[in-house]
Amino acid sequence: MDGGQGSAAPRAMITPFVILIVAAAVILGGIFAWQGFKGKMIKKYMGAAATAPQTVSTTTAVSTRWQARTQAIGSLRAVRGSDLAAQAAGVVDQIHFDSGSEVKAGTVLLKLRANDDPAKLEQLQAAAALAEQTYKRDQEQLAAQAISQAVLDNDVSTLKSARAQVAAQQALIDEKIVKAPFDGKLGIRQIDEGQYLTAGTTVVTLQALDPILIDFYVPQQALAHMKVGQTATATVDTYPDAHFTGTIEAINSKVDTASRNVQVRASFGNTDRRLFPGMYAKIEIDNGDATDRVTLPQTAITYNPYGDTVFIVQKGAADANGKSQSVVQQRFVQVGATRGDQIAVQSGVAVGEVVVTGGQMKLRNGAPVVVNNSITPSNDIKPTPPNE
Numbered sequence: 001m002d003g004g005q006g007s008a009a010p011r012a013m014i015t016p017f018v019i020l021i022v023a024a025a026v027i028l029g030g031i032f033a034w035q036g037f038k039g040k041m042i043k044k045y046m047g048a049a050a051t052a053p054q055t056v057s058t059t060t061a062v063s064t065r066w067q068a069r070t071q072a073i074g075s076l077r078a079v080r081g082s083d084l085a086a087q088a089a090g091v092v093d094q095i096h097f098d099s100g101s102e103v104k105a106g107t108v109l110l111k112l113r114a115n116d117d118p119a120k121l122e123q124l125q126a127a128a129a130l131a132e133q134t135y136k137r138d139q140e141q142l143a144a145q146a147i148s149q150a151v152l153d154n155d156v157s158t159l160k161s162a163r164a165q166v167a168a169q170q171a172l173i174d175e176k177i178v179k180a181p182f183d184g185k186l187g188i189r190q191i192d193e194g195q196y197l198t199a200g201t202t203v204v205t206l207q208a209l210d211p212i213l214i215d216f217y218v219p220q221q222a223l224a225h226m227k228v229g230q231t232a233t234a235t236v237d238t239y240p241d242a243h244f245t246g247t248i249e250a251i252n253s254k255v256d257t258a259s260r261n262v263q264v265r266a267s268f269g270n271t272d273r274r275l276f277p278g279m280y281a282k283i284e285i286d287n288g289d290a291t292d293r294v295t296l297p298q299t300a301i302t303y304n305p306y307g308d309t310v311f312i313v314q315k316g317a318a319d320a321n322g323k324s325q326s327v328v329q330q331r332f333v334q335v336g337a338t339r340g341d342q343i344a345v346q347s348g349v350a351v352g353e354v355v356v357t358g359g360q361m362k363l364r365n366g367a368p369v370v371v372n373n374s375i376t377p378s379n380d381i382k383p384t385p386p387n388e
Helices: 002-051 117-143 149-174 220-225
Strands: 054-060 062-066 069-085 090-095 108-112 177-179 184-186 202-219 231-236 239-251 261-268 280-286 291-297 308-318 324-339 342-347 354-358 368-371
Touching: 054 308, 069 184, 069 261, 108 202, 117 149, 202 220, 202 239, 202 280, 220 261, 231 261, 291 354, 324 368
Parallel strands: 054 368
Antiparallel strands: 054 354, 062 291, 069 202, 069 280, 090 108, 108 177, 184 202, 202 261, 231 239, 231 280, 239 261, 291 342, 308 324, 308 354, 324 342
């Protein structure tokens, strides 16, 4: 009896342990089965997604007449311009000009109060006249040997000194008179009669407006295409539909070491006075003769550190339904200059090939595509904002 009871106790302890092991095996088996099923479904989905056609927009590469240009932003300046001011201090006595008027060189614009300067000038002129008479009289006496040569030499010195004092006084008077140094257009008057001016106070601005100059900077690479006498075209936002034609007048003799740019100056006719100093302008200069180039919208180019690429649309194998599919081939290209929305392709694309212009981010080499050109990127040579 005691022996039978001892063997039954171990059997009772083994039964729950077996049940626990079986339950754990079932749970682990379920987990592994679920992971396998999930991996299979993900693989199936990814495979289907990889073969699903991607919607893209396209364009056909064409050959167009391409004129390479150098573009820059410049500032207008007068061929001659100056802020006019009196050289001496004094009170404004007379103003002889109106704001915005055209004047000739030498025109008197302003006079300061002369005070006793004219009286001093007359006094010095009288002394100079007396010194001249004395000199002439002593010349006659020297001829008659009535005086010595030393007396005549003293007369010469006195006459020169008197004339120099007259010139100095006349210069002092002239410093209180402001004249136009060249032909041009006056700005707005900055002073009033009776106002006391210190030396150097600006009275009015004078600008020679025809011709007018535009200074601009181009990168050192553009120097190969720049020469004096070359035609330049300018536009200003004040007159968006007007194009002003001028010529390059000078190219600076050094390149700026900070920016590696060089200053260029062009001259433009301005008989209608529409251009003013201080305006900014957009400059275009043709580089050589026009050539035929393969062109694409700039959105067709995918820029990468290892090289620029495009996707070419080609006919691929038929699908399960026997319908021919379009696939893309990724190709490296060498691009050139840009103009507006366009870019010139130097190599890698031939005329007539269909190139993807939108949707490249989801493509890979050999991927099937569906073309939808209901919305295409802009391909304008001179794009303008929608509000213009």
